[in-house]
Amino acid sequence: MSSNNTLLEEKSKAARKSLLKVVHHAGAGHIGGPLSAIDVLTALYFKEMNVEPTNPYKVDRDRFVLSKGHSAIGLYAVLAEKGYLDQKELYTFDSLDSRLQGHPDMKILPGIEMSTGSLGQGISAAVGMALGAKVQDQSFRTYCMIGDGESQEGQVWEAAFIASKYELDNLVVILDYNKLQQYGWVGTNTERAVPNDLVEEKWESFGWNVIRIDGHSFEDILEGFRQAKLVKQKPTILIADTVKGKGISFMENNYLWHSRIPTDEELSLALKELDESGDL
Amino acid sequence: MQASQLKTASMRDSFSETLYQLAVNDPRVFVLDGDLATSTKIEKVAKECPQKFLQMGIAEQNMLSVAAGLATTGLQPWAVTFAAFMSKRALDQIQVQIAQPKLNVKMIGAYSGLLTGVTGKTHQALEDIAIFRSLANMTVLAPADSVETAKMMEWANQYDGPVYIRLARDNYPILFDDSYVFKPNKGVVLNEGTDLTIISTGTATSRALEAAKILKQNNISSAVVHLPSIKPIDQELIIEMAVKTKAIVTVEEHSIYGGLGGAIAEILAANAPTPIEFVGVKDRNSESASNEALLEKYEISTKYIVEAGQRVNLRKNSDFN
Ligand SMILES: Cc1ncc(C[n+]2csc(CCOP(=O)(O)OP(=O)(O)O)c2C)c(N)n1
Numbered sequence: 258m259s260s261n262n263t264l265l266e267e268k269s270k271a272a273r274k275s276l277l278k279v280v281h282h283a284g285a286g287h288i289g290g291p292l293s294a295i296d297v298l299t300a301l302y303f304k305e306m307n308v309e310p311t312n313p314y315k316v317d318r319d320r321f322v323l324s325k326g327h328s329a330i331g332l333y334a335v336l337a338e339k340g341y342l343d344q345k346e347l348y349t350f351d352s353l354d355s356r357l358q359g360h361p362d363m364k365i366l367p368g369i370e371m372s373t374g375s376l377g378q379g380i381s382a383a384v385g386m387a388l389g390a391k392v393q394d395q396s397f398r399t400y401c402m403i404g405d406g407e408s409q410e411g412q413v414w415e416a417a418f419i420a421s422k423y424e425l426d427n428l429v430v431i432l433d434y435n436k437l438q439q440y441g442w443v444g445t446n447t448e449r450a451v452p453n454d455l456v457e458e459k460w461e462s463f464g465w466n467v468i469r470i471d472g473h474s475f476e477d478i479l480e481g482f483r484q485a486k487l488v489k490q491k492p493t494i495l496i497a498d499t500v501k502g503k504g505i506s507f508m509e510n511n512y513l514w515h516s517r518i519p520t521d522e523e524l525s526l527a528l529k530e531l532d533e534s535g536d537l
Numbered sequence: 538m539q540a541s542q543l544k545t546a547s548m549r550d551s552f553s554e555t556l557y558q559l560a561v562n563d564p565r566v567f568v569l570d571g572d573l574a575t576s577t578k579i580e581k582v583a584k585e586c587p588q589k590f591l592q593m594g595i596a597e598q599n600m601l602s603v604a605a606g607l608a609t610t611g612l613q614p615w616a617v618t619f620a621a622f623m624s625k626r627a628l629d630q631i632q633v634q635i636a637q638p639k640l641n642v643k644m645i646g647a648y649s650g651l652l653t654g655v656t657g658k659t660h661q662a663l664e665d666i667a668i669f670r671s672l673a674n675m676t677v678l679a680p681a682d683s684v685e686t687a688k689m690m691e692w693a694n695q696y697d698g699p700v701y702i703r704l705a706r707d708n709y710p711i712l713f714d715d716s717y718v719f720k721p722n723k724g725v726v727l728n729e730g731t732d733l734t735i736i737s738t739g740t741a742t743s744r745a746l747e748a749a750k751i752l753k754q755n756n757i758s759s760a761v762v763h764l765p766s767i768k769p770i771d772q773e774l775i776i777e778m779a780v781k782t783k784a785i786v787t788v789e790e791h792s793i794y795g796g797l798g799g800a801i802a803e804i805l806a807a808n809a810p811t812p813i814e815f816v817g818v819k820d821r822n823s824e825s826a827s828n829e830a831l832l833e834k835y836e837i838s839t840k841y842i843v844e845a846g847q848r849v850n851l852r853k854n855s856d857f858n
C-alpha cells in the first residue's frame with residue numbers, strides 16, 4: 258500500500274485493534290462487518306469529509322450514515338480516533354447509559370447523523386439529507402454505507418430509485434461488498450451464496466454512476482471519492498470489494514465471525530497479527 | 538345541537554388548503570406524496586407551489602425515511618399517504634427514524650377508519666391509533682371536522698416533534714367555529730350531562746352528539762367529550778367526567794383494541810374504576826360498502842352508541858356493574 262496514506266493506515270489499524278478489544282470486553286457486538294468497513298470509514302473521516310469533532314453540528318458539515326448499523330463499533334472506533342470521544346469511552350459500548358449503543362443513536366452521540374440498525378433504512382435517510390441540501394442550496398455532501406446482505410431489503414432499491422429521480426449528485430453510497438451476510442446461503446456453491454450479485458448492472462440500471470474499487474486500498478477509495486465529484490446529475494455508488502473480517506487471518510471470509518466474540522486467546526492472536534502486519 | 542342538522546364540510550379540502558398555506562408561508566415546510574395527491578388533495582400544493590412538493594412514488598418505507606433525513610437538515614416534512622399504509626407499511630421506519638429520535642416529521646394518515654370510499658379492508662385503517670399511541674415521543678391527533686383539522690395542523694406546524702394526524706375522507710358536520718382554539722392534551726366538553734359520558738375522537742364525535750340527543754329523548758342525560766388528542770390525553774378531564782357521571786361510553790372509528798377506548802380504560806382502571814362500554818369495530822375484518830352499510834354492519838353507527846349508553850346506564854345502577 259502506498260506510503261502517501263501512512264496516516265490512514267495507522268488510523269485504520271488502531272481502529273481495528275480497539276474494535277476487537279472492545280467487542281471482547283463487552284462480550285457483544287459484531288466483528289466481521291466492522292473489519293470490512295473500517296478502511297472506507299477511515300478514509301471518510303480522515304481525508305474525504307468536511308467534519309470537525311469539536312464542532313459536530315456545524316451546518317455545512319458533510320454527513321455520513323451507517324446504514325449497516327450493526328457495524329457501529331467500527332464507526333465508534335474511527336470516531337474515537339478522530340476525537341469525537343475518548344478511547345476510554347469505547348469500553349462503555351453496549352452497557353447501560355452508554356452513548357455507544359449496540360446500534361448508532363443520533364440523539365446521544367455527536368457525529369452520528371442518523372439512527373440505524375433496522376437494515377435498509379439508512380440509505381433512504383441519506384437520500385433525504387442530500388435532497389435537503391439540494392432544495393436549500395446547501396453545499397454539504399452526504400455519504401452512506403450499505404451492506405450487500407442489506408441490499409436484499411426492498412427499501413434500498415426504493416431509495417436508489419428516488420436518488421436517481423432527483424439527480425442527487427451530492428450523494429455517495431458505498432457498498433461494503435464483502436460477499437457474506439449473517440448466515441445467508443451458507444453451504445451452497447459460492448456463486449449462489451453471494452448476498453447480492455450483478456451489483457454493477459443493478460445500480461447502473463437504476464441510473465447511478467457506478468465505480469468499482471478495492472475497499473481496502475486507500476488509493477482506490479480516495480480516487481473513487483474524487484471521481485464521484487466529477488459526475489453531475491447522478492448519485493454515485495462505490496462498489497467496494499471487501500473482505501469480511503479483513504486483517505485477521507482466521508476471521509477473514511468466515512461468516513461465523515459476523516458476530517462471534519473472540520476468546521482471550523483469539524484476541525491476543527488477532528492483536529499480534531495486527532502488530533506484525535506492517536502493511537495491512 | 539344535533540349534528541345531523543349542522544352544515545357539513547370536506548375535511549380533505551380543509552387539509553389541502555391549510556397545507557398549501559403552510560407550504561407557501563413556512564420555508565421549512567415540504568410536502569411528500571406517496572402517489573395519492575388526487576385522493577388526499579395535496580395536488581393543490583403540487584400545482585400551485587410545485588417547489589414545495591416532493592413526489593416520493595409508491596414507496597412508503599422510503600418516503601418516511603427520506604422525511605427523517607430531510608428533517609435533520611432543518612426542514613419540516615409533511616408526509617402524506619393513506620392511514621393504512623402510514624401506520625403499517627412504514628411502521629418500522631417511523632419507529633426507528635422518526636419516533637425514537639423525535640424528529641420533526643408530520644405524518645398525515647388520510648382515509649382513516651372504515652369509511653374510505655368503498656376501498657375495503659386493504660385500505661381501511663382500524664389500528665392506527667393503537668399503533669401510533671404505543672410509540673414513545675409520538676403525538677396522535679384526530680380532528681372531528683374541517684375547522685379543527687386546520688387548527689390542529691397549524692398547531693402541529695409550530696410543534697417541534699413527530700405528529701400523526703388521522704384524517705377522514707368525507708364531509709362531516711361542522712362542530713367548531715373559527716374562534717376554536719386547539720390545545721393538545723385538552724378534551725372539549727361539547728354537551729353537558731349527568732347520567733353518563735360519551736367520549737369520542739375524530740369524526741365519530743358527530744355521531745356521539747346525535748346519540749346524546751336520542752338518549753336525552755329517552756331520559757338519559759349524556760355528556761359528550763371530544764378528545765382531538767389521543768396522545769397526549771386529557772387524563773384529568775376523563776377522570777373528572779367518570780367521577781361525575783359514573784358511566785362511560787367510548788366511541789371511535791377504530792378497532793376496540795388499543796385505541797381511544799383502550800386508552801381511557803387504562804386511565805380509569807388505575808384512577809377511577811368506572812363501567813365502560815366500547816363502541817368500535819370488533820375483532821374482525823371489514824369490507825367495501827357504502828358508509829351507511831358499513832356503520833351498521835360494523836356496529837359503530839349512532840344506533841349502537843345509543844344502545845351502549847343504555848347498557849352502561851343500567852350497569853351503573855346495578856350491583857354488579
Ligand atoms: C431489517 C433487519 N433485518 C435483520 C437484521 C439482522 N441482521 C443484522 S446484520 C445482518 C446481516 C447483514 O449483512 P450485510 O448487510 O452483508 O452486512 P455485513 O456483511 O457488512 O456485516 C442481519 C440479517 C437487521 N438488523 N435488520
Ligand SMILES: [Mg+2]
Nearest residue numbers: 405406437438
Ligand atoms: Mg456483507
